[in-house]
Amino acid sequence: MNNRLLLLLALAGSTTAFGQVKQAKTKVYVIKADSIKAHVQPTMYGIFFEDINMAADGGVYAELVKNRSFEFGDNLMGWTVHQQNVGKGTVKVIDRTTERPENPHFITLDVTEGTYGLTNEGFRGMGIKQGENYSFSVLARQHASSKVKLLVELVDTKGTVIGHAELNPDDTNWKRYNVKFKATATVEKASLNVWGKHTGSIDLDMISLFPEHTWRNRPGGLRADLVQKLYDLKPGFLRFPGGCIVEGRDLTNRYQWKKSIGDIDKRENIINRWNTEFKHRLTTDYYQTFGLGFMEYFMTAEDIGADPLPILNCGMACQFNTGQLVPMDQLDPYLQDALDLIEFANGSTDTKWGKLRADLGHPKPFNLKLMGVGNEQWGEQYIERWKVFEKAIKSKYPYMKLVSSVGPDPDGSKFDFLNATLRGFHADILDEHYYRAPKWFLDNVKRYDNYDRKGPKIFAGEYAAQSVNGGSPDNKNNWQCAMSEAAFMTGLERNADVVNMASYAPLFAHVEGWQWTPDLIWFDNLRSYGTPNYYVQQQYSVNKGTDVVPITLNNETVTGQDGAFASAVLDGRTHELVIKFINTAKTAHQASFVVKGTKGLKPAGTVTTLQSDNLDAINSLTGDTVSPKKQSIATANNTIKLNLKPYSFSVIRVKLN
Numbered sequence: 001m002n003n004r005l006l007l008l009l010a011l012a013g014s015t016t017a018f019g020q021v022k023q024a025k026t027k028v029y030v031i032k033a034d035s036i037k038a039h040v041q042p043t044m045y046g047i048f049f050e051d052i053n054m055a056a057d058g059g060v061y062a063e064l065v066k067n068r069s070f071e072f073g074d075n076l077m078g079w080t081v082h083q084q085n086v087g088k089g090t091v092k093v094i095d096r097t098t099e100r101p102e103n104p105h106f107i108t109l110d111v112t113e114g115t116y117g118l119t120n121e122g123f124r125g126m127g128i129k130q131g132e133n134y135s136f137s138v139l140a141r142q143h144a145s146s147k148v149k150l151l152v153e154l155v156d157t158k159g160t161v162i163g164h165a166e167l168n169p170d171d172t173n174w175k176r177y178n179v180k181f182k183a184t185a186t187v188e189k190a191s192l193n194v195w196g197k198h199t200g201s202i203d204l205d206m207i208s209l210f211p212e213h214t215w216r217n218r219p220g221g222l223r224a225d226l227v228q229k230l231y232d233l234k235p236g237f238l239r240f241p242g243g244c245i246v247e248g249r250d251l252t253n254r255y256q257w258k259k260s261i262g263d264i265d266k267r268e269n270i271i272n273r274w275n276t277e278f279k280h281r282l283t284t285d286y287y288q289t290f291g292l293g294f295m296e297y298f299m300t301a302e303d304i305g306a307d308p309l310p311i312l313n314c315g316m317a318c319q320f321n322t323g324q325l326v327p328m329d330q331l332d333p334y335l336q337d338a339l340d341l342i343e344f345a346n347g348s349t350d351t352k353w354g355k356l357r358a359d360l361g362h363p364k365p366f367n368l369k370l371m372g373v374g375n376e377q378w379g380e381q382y383i384e385r386w387k388v389f390e391k392a393i394k395s396k397y398p399y400m401k402l403v404s405s406v407g408p409d410p411d412g413s414k415f416d417f418l419n420a421t422l423r424g425f426h427a428d429i430l431d432e433h434y435y436r437a438p439k440w441f442l443d444n445v446k447r448y449d450n451y452d453r454k455g456p457k458i459f460a461g462e463y464a465a466q467s468v469n470g471g472s473p474d475n476k477n478n479w480q481c482a483m484s485e486a487a488f489m490t491g492l493e494r495n496a497d498v499v500n501m502a503s504y505a506p507l508f509a510h511v512e513g514w515q516w517t518p519d520l521i522w523f524d525n526l527r528s529y530g531t532p533n534y535y536v537q538q539q540y541s542v543n544k545g546t547d548v549v550p551i552t553l554n555n556e557t558v559t560g561q562d563g564a565f566a567s568a569v570l571d572g573r574t575h576e577l578v579i580k581f582i583n584t585a586k587t588a589h590q591a592s593f594v595v596k597g598t599k600g601l602k603p604a605g606t607v608t609t610l611q612s613d614n615l616d617a618i619n620s621l622t623g624d625t626v627s628p629k630k631q632s633i634a635t636a637n638n639t640i641k642l643n644l645k646p647y648s649f650s651v652i653r654v655k656l657n
């Protein structure tokens with residue numbers, strides 16, 4: 001449809017964007033383009049990352065071998081020891097805890113006859129792509145007078161070899177050996193054989209297989225398709241490493257950033273706290289190898305243009321689990337971790353931790369400005385610890401803005417206590433979490449309208465509409481949830497002077513390895529897809545603009561009248577007006593957007609729409625049911641007329657004269 005025809009249809013008051021003629025009464029929305037109410041922070045829409053649902057190991061961290069260093073609770077978990085054709089031998093797990101407490105196990109492969117070895121099953125299999133190169137590596141040590149050769153094979157589920165290579169470890173000291181080979185087939189659930197040939201004994205550790213093609217083709221890097229999805233969100237910040245994983249079920253199980261950097265064989269593996277969290281979704285093979293550690297998080301944030309936001313343990317284990325507390329007089333190591341992290345991120349290369357950053361390949365500082373003190377903590381015990389962290393960090397690094405917990409809920413006694421107390425202490429940023437029903441999101445669109453404009457800024461740090469209820473494994477990323485989040489987000493945007501940051505949670509989920517649902521991006525070993533919720537987040541982020549302007553219906557904000565929710569921003573970089581409009585009604589909504597306070601509108605603009613008549617619609621690995629559709633629209637006399645489909649989220653962009 002050309003612009004002229006669109007214009008005629010628009011002026012006739014019938015339809016435009018959706019080709020649907022409707023005679024409903026037109027609602028007139030007024031936008032005052034010269035009345036800036038707030039600035040939208042560049043950080044406004046960001047990413048919450050946590051290693052839950054196999055987000056890191058088995059997910060974005062592209063390692064294909066599960067339990068590569070034999071450190072899982074059962075040291076041979078993920079491995080099957082056996083012979084090839086005729087072969088005999090043994091595999092023994094060796095403990096060297098005293099010598100290498102951070103990597104206490106390796107195996108000795110004894111081959112006494114023929115070919116003998118072991119097979120790794122991967123994380124729910126290994127996703128292998130035809131024609132791609134794979135890098136195999138291993139730390140090996142031949143026993144005296146042994147000459148065991150290693151034959152490496154990728155095999156499909158029927159045992160057909162789809163890629164192979166050989167290695168000749170030649171040293172009686174530990175040494176890393178690498179070999180590359182091409183895969184001849186695409187297989188979702190391949191496995192890896194590591195055979196020893198020739199009699200003798202060899203020690204093996206860190207048995208690893210990565211695709212050569214990773215994000216930015218970094219060796220031992222991240223899954224390119226998954227990081228691309230993050231990049232496409234154009235996020236303002238990347239929060240890491242969680243989530244409850246920061247706290248641990250107990251303190252020994254907490255996240256310790258210093259153990260997550262440097263050589264990967266020196267990063268101490270621990271059980272993932274989500275391993276046994278939910279009885280209905282036990283994931284007994286879920287561990288953290290920290291191959292995706294703090295250096296990788298900082299670099300990923302930089303790659304995708306996001307401000308880094310690390311969240312650190314403040315001396316408290318998860319209060320939903322053990323709630324272990326570090327006594328106040330023993331907090332120093334925790335505090336030191338926070339101070340050292342700032343030096344690691346920002347310090348000059350003359351400092352201890354700044355030098356380490358440079359030695360790890362990044363002399364340039366990461367420009368860290370934000371840090372979280374604890375995750376979902378609550379009670380007096382949090383405040384006691386928070387005060388110590390706040391004082392120490394602010395006195396050494398006054399420019400740091402601290403994110404503080406107001407507990408796991410958006411209301412109730414825990415929230416009220418922390419909200420009042422932290423406001424009393426002039427906290428910088430309060431981290432609110434809400435996993436609630438879609439109706440809650442619609443009902444709470446005005447939540448921030450009356451927040452203190454001079455008080456702390458708000459970080460809507462974790463939120464997701466729940467189609468069933470929080471914690472239910474039946475929750476779906478359906479259109480009703482996504483649409484209700486879109487409607488609620490008009491309230492975040494309208495209050496951008498108070499709400500400076502927002503992120504959906506959790507981020508990733510493996511279709512076979514998840515513990516928690518709903519999640520923003522789902523994947524299997526080869527593919528991934530964005531949920532309707534993903535596209536909502538993306539539309540807000542890529543259309544965040546720079547300045548909030550009022551949009552009203554009969555002089556009132558648009559917060560659910562006849563199912564309509566709206567917000568408007570100017571984009572100072574492109575000189576455009578951006579209107580976000582959610583029609584949650586089951587009937588079309590005829591709207592006339594009258595733009596005041598401008599010299600005029602360009603005659604044509606665009607509308608990008610997410611829509612489904614089916615509130616239960618979901619996306620899947622085989623295709624999107626709900627995804628953005630962009631069309632041209634026409635304007636006339638500073639007015640945009642649109643017939644907005646039932647159950648739709650529209651983003652209208654028009655250039656101002």
Ligand code: AHR
Nearest residue numbers: 242243244245376505506
């Ligand atoms: O997003 C999943 C979990 O929800 C986070 O780990 C925690 O902070 C919250 O309870």
